[in-house]
Amino acid sequence: MKIYIKITPILFSALMMTLAVSCTDLEIEETDSLISEDSGSTGFTGLSDPESSLGDLYNKVGGDFQGQENMYALSEVATDELLVPTRGTDWGDNGIWRQLHTHTWTSSHLYIKNSWNNLNQNIFRATEIIESNPSADVIAEAKFLRAFNMFFVVDLFGSVPFRGVDEGPDVNPMVMTRTEAFDFIESDILDAFPSLPSVAPGVDNTGKATQEAANFLLAKLYLNASVYKGTGTFDAADMQRVIDAVDAIEAKGFAIQEGYFQIFEPTDDTETIWHLNSEVGGRIWNTLHYNQNSPDNEGGGWNGFTTLSDFYNSFEGAPNTNYVGDGQEERRGFVPDATTANNQNLGIGYGFLIGQQYNEDGTPLTNRQGAPLNFTKEIPALVGNTEVEGVRVIKYHPFDPTDDENQNNSFRRHQIMFRYADAHLMRAEAMMRMGNDITGAVNELRQKRTDTPDLTSVDEQELLSERGRELFIEYWRRNDLVRFGQFTSPWGLKEVSGDQNANLYPIPETALLSNPNLVQNPGY
Template sequence: MKIKTLIKPFTFSAFAIAILVSCTDLEIEETDSIISEDTGDFTFTPLADPASSLSDLYNKVGGDFQGQDNIYALNEVTTDELLVPTRGTDWGDNGVWRQLHTHTWNAAHIFILNSWNTLNQNVFRATEIIESNPSTAVVAEAKFLRAYNMFFVMDFFGSVPFREVTEGPDVDPRVLSRMEAYDFVMQDLTEALADLPTTGPDLTKTVKATKQAAQFLLAKLYLNASVYNGSGTFDPTDMDAVIAAVDAITASGFAVESDKNYFEIFEPTEDTETIFFLRSEVAARIWNSLHYNQNAPDNTGGGWNGFSTLAEFYDKFEGDPNSNYAGDGQEERRGIVWDNTNANDLNLGIGYGFLIGQQYNSDGTMLKNRQGGPLAFTKEIPALVGNTEVQGIRLLKYHPYDPIPDTGDDSPLIESFRRHQIFFRYADAYLMKAEALFRKGQTAEALAMVNDLRSKRDNTPALTSLDETSLLDERARELFIETWRRNDLVRFDQFTSPWSLKEVTGDPNKNLFPIPEIALLSNPNLTQNPGY
């Protein structure tokens, strides 16, 4: 699978290239504002329909976070959770995936550039909406979306360029320091809270910004404050704020799911955990990992045979270290591989979670690889290049056989049954509170919370103690491939630690990505991050 096959045809159009250059400097698009033809003169004209622009921004943000590259890759493929080994010539792509895994990226890396452009463009579009005199409800949602996107700019790059809508393209955007960006995001969320709607678990409401979604992002801010302010010390006041934000979410009716199995949470149906989701396609979360010969009724072409996990990450889970078949003692979150001993079971075919060993078809027959040999995924990946098409454990959280929800022919809830990607989940908030208690020295209370969550996941025994390693591992087991692994590793000071096939370790400068080269050239107010 080549990257070029995953990019839509219009990516390299003249229009897209123009946007790419302008967004790097956060210039204002003529489609959104009026730019005077007189030299140096600029007039911002408010958007004609801010509510419609807000809907467009929701769709754009959903699209920006749904892919397997760019933002997702920076959050996941840079960690011990995911890697994309080259198999033959497949997934070589000039080394862009390998550079992420080995932390050998530079300021010209395409995913870093694309993420910078996309996130900053979303911040500016939200600002345009806010400054166009919309209703208080639209302002609140736009401030949430601005905070959401600026959070990731701050998290990835540290400094954040910001352009006022009243500034023309001749003005270089000012640059917020990391702490200034932190305060900006905090202010947006705090101001938005008053006018955002309150919700409990509800598919009709959690697809938009709510008080509970804002409280979730506030909890993330406070929990990571020691990273953003550079102190490296978890302030008890910040930890109290994390606890208060999570308690507010809990009071709204969200809870760790106890009536469904773990993987049912990711179906586009009601559950008690989904705080915020977008109508983002989850196809990349499914097919980028599955083999070419694994398919579903609406996708007979099979998977893309790319994304895998490390053996050491798989080993964080309970169960047989070399098998994930039914009855091998694995905890629920590690998933299951259905084999032909379950011939009378209707759940045959593609398994759930971590797929290792022989894979089977829906009729119970053994699947084969393209050479006619057994389609049996190996635990170990010997190298980042030169692999066979069956090496590496595959991950599957969203499933191609998820049921289509019965919402009626004219239901606006889910336009496509796979356009339901969860971004904020209550189990994450719950573990954030447990971590905050742990950081305050209340280890017994934190352990009780962690074990309460584990008790909701079948065949997941209680922990007898809790330290930083076991707490980080618990977040890995619960939240794998949900876009938070890099953030967690940085906070636990483990992002630069060694793991399999990682060539460069111990460089703290890698905790930030470089400012893209083209951004530095277009905005002299920007300064490159140390080490690049």
């Protein structure tokens, strides 16, 4: 069994206060200017073991994308899906979470700086592997990983610095415009494609770069081309490329999977296209109350992340409960109820958790003050909350049915990044952008989700809502909101963000100091 260190809310707050203070420190760090001990005036002679370095890079990317902060916070907490309300003194953290929700961040925000550094460091490490002249398949995987990380730099920040392996710290990295980076990403993926394996669905096939993962990333790139190229219009040729890429994935056997929450278990399914070797414990415990636990985590949750009432209301079902039989669609999940005769899964529920919570034996749980642990739908304010405000949301579950002893070792090393249902909806969106009626395509997905009725019609707003219902907390909400022109719109406890400048995060101050070729994004 793994040993997990329990971080209490007080310790977490203290730690985050320390980190938040450090975000104003403008001292240049190695990661800010992409310095490598193997680069410089002596010339790059290649990595001694590129294949091993590739494995290290996979692990680095998995670690970078597993946390609740950094890229995840920028992609999800800054949207209408997630909120981290301050509860007393818990989750205050010098306002670092509230700034994301209200779009009041600055260029010194810690998670913005960390995301920039992590992504650009991964790009440089991939370049070192590529320039070490390894085998064709190692080059292909490294190019895929470089494209994946550069995609997020383009998406979150716009322009991309790029340092050659022979350039030492005395050379300021060149900077690609967003359009130039788009072309670079496309070229990397297309160059890598012939040397990547083509695989069928299966958990053993989806942990490394494949042609199917490459097609998925290409579809994401082309679907967002109007944003990245600044044209503001969806080009029919790009939309056809999205359709072709998804068709190729489908032809390999990937398909919409029945049993929604089973997709997020470490077992074979037809949906997972690419997963990272990432711990998912944080995705579970950051939302659950201190008194909710499992056999391998008796310390309970961290009582932080919640969803917003309007997002919860976008699902079918009773408005204020989520018990089995309350008419909710499958993706909204359920809160176990000991009085429901056919419910055998007492304890922590799946999906969105609202109302009274229960222990494994059906005993109603209480909060730390002894009152019923009854999660409310509404969150009155960003600060001053009690322990129970807000609907909680999880996809990965602490009880792994494949692990009889509930040790969850393999389960906590499997975070899905690319999923076929997303590809299916991307193809539908591309068809919509070309003037086609996509109601049937969207209903094809909904018919695989239990108790999810067909829609009578699907317009742009309904498609955005459907993407939210299917893909919540899977890294794509901000990307979707920007593409649909709604990232700066108001939502619960957030006013209009002003002009469209908020669609890009600022370049961190330390990066600007270390590389004068960088130009700050407008509005900062």
